[in-house]
Amino acid sequence: MKTTTVSQAARSIERTYYLLLGLFWFGTGLPMATGFLLAQARGLDLFELGLVLGAYSLTIVLLEVPTGGLADAVGRKRVALLAYICALLSSLLFVFALSFPAMLLAFVLNGVSRALASGALDAWFVDTFQAADPGAELQPALARAGTVSLLALGVGSLLGSALPTLFAGLAPEGTAVLTPLATPLIASVWARMALLALAALLVHESAPPAGTPARSWLEGARQVPDMIRTGLAVSRRSPTILRLLGVSFASGVVLISLEALWQPHFARLLGGSEGRSLLFGLIMGGNFFAGMAGNLLSIPLLRLLKGRYGLVAALFQGLRGVGLMFLALQGAPVPAVLLFWWVYLGMGVVNSPHATLMNAEIPAAHRSSMLSIESLVAYLGSLLGSAGLSYLAEQTSVGVAWFAGGVILVLSLGLYLSVDALPRGEERRHVARHTLVEPNQAPDTG
Structure with missing residues (x-):
């Protein structure tokens, strides 16, 4: 039986996880609002920006699952540290990149970092947390982790937006390395260095079983x-x-249709984007706070519904889908903003029940691989959405594309309901009995 109290050892692991997660997303958020502006100031045109973004995306797609398998093979800490090294090198290279090839390399390194990081630290946390306190509930810890991530991303983005103004007296853009728009990246470098040092000091991974040698990178x-x-x-x-x-x-x-289309949609509702950068910043900031509120709301909701993760996820998957459909039909700015935030609140509620259900079904030895597979599936969905819903928006309107997206979300709630109807214990035994084989060991066909 899961308990609401958590041991001191598990709490210590939680604090380490939140600290590292917060630093990772804080460093990611710092250049979020100014990175593309810096690239353009250094001579990249829109086509070249599209190429570097495409290279970043392709790198993640190609490496997502192999790097998850690598984390399971050689250890989550080692792969997480490698990810943070790549992130640090990417930020450093971006600071000094004054040409398209250098910028391209920086984005590819960032893609390598994101692929390596995906699942490695999360898998370490789930396994060490459950080992420290097998009776503790995982979902509240994952909900708090989602809150920390969004808060760090929001604070980083806000600070990164302010830094160029604070250092406006530096050299003009395009004439030097140290310019106002480069300051968020320099701050990100410091955050990446702190993350790397703290991860090396604070993350402790169980040694291999007695008689099992630690695998080298080549063996892994x-x-x-x-x-x-x-x-x-x-x-x-x-x-x-x-x-x-x-x-x-x-x-x-x-999700990709929301992220790609919200700015032009709200610019149309507001009568243009010129002189409204602060308003757009408030809309984006509201998304972060809505997501944080959703994560925190999921904890009492699940206690009220006695741990029905599939039911809570289905309920809010449907509610955010309906919210998106109403948003698509909305022509007034204020209700549209409120509905937009509602969609992100619903996503915040859904995230931790979904992650808890997934982690309950994944064997510890393959957790990084499985989380990377899930990340890849979501990324492939985003590629389809980027092409399909963006094309639909171009041919019709953003509202039509978002209404179609809302229908997709409402239909997908049936998958959560079917998960809720499955016998949880029997399902896990089925997986354990039929699928778990050690690497280099063929499944028993007898």
């Missing part, structure tokens, strides 16, 4: 195909995981 790389095959086998044979991956894909389709 050789294990990656087996890790991926086993992870895919777990996905195929688990009804719960298949349904959750379906929801991740659907959510990815819709």
Whole structure:
């Protein structure tokens, strides 16, 4: 039985996880509002910006699952540290990048970092937290982690937006490395260095079982195909995981349309974007706070509904889908902003129940691989949404594209309801009995 009290050891692991997660997203948020402006000031045109973004995306798609397998093979801490090193090098290179090739390399390194980081620290946290206190509830910890991530991202973005103004006396853009728009990146470098040092000091990973030597990077790389095959086998044979991956894909389709289209949509509602940068910043900041509120709201909701993770996720998946449909039909700015925030609040509520359901079905030895597979599925959904819903918006309107996205979200709530109807204990035993094989060990066909 899960308990609401958590041991001191588990609390210590939580604090470490939140600190590292916060630093990671704080460093990510710092250049969020000014990074593209800096690239343009240094001579990149819109086509070249599209190329570097495409290279970043392609890098993540190609490396997402292999790097998850690598984390399971050589250790989550080692892969997380490598991810933070790549993030640091990417930020440093971006600071000094004055040409398209240098900028391209910086974005590719950032893509490598994101692929390596995906699942590594999360898998370490889930396994060490549950090992420290097997009776503790995972969902509240994951909800607080989501709150920390959004808060760090919002604070980083806000501070990054203010730094160029604070250092407006530096050299004009395009004439030197140290310019006002470069200051958020320099701050990000310091945040990345702090993250790397603290992760090296504070993350402690269990040693391999007695008689099992620690794998080298080369040995770990050789294990990656087996890790991926086993992870895919777990996905195929688990009804719960298949349904959750379906929801991740659907959510990815819709989320990218929100992120890509909200600015032109609200610019139209407001009669243009000129002179309204502060208002746009408030709208974006409201998203972060709405997501934080959703994460925190999920904790008492799940206690009220006695841990019905699938039911809570289904309820708010549907509510945010309906909210998106009403947003698509809304022509007045104030109700549109409130509905926009409602959609992000619903996403915040859904995230931690979804993650709890997924982690409950994943064997510890393959957690990084499975989380990376889920991340890849969501990313493929975002690629489809970027092409499909953006094309629909171009041919019709943003409202039509968002209404279609709302329908997708409402339809996907059925997957959560079907997960809620599954017998949880029997499902986990089914997975454990039929799919878990060690790397380099063929499944028993007898």
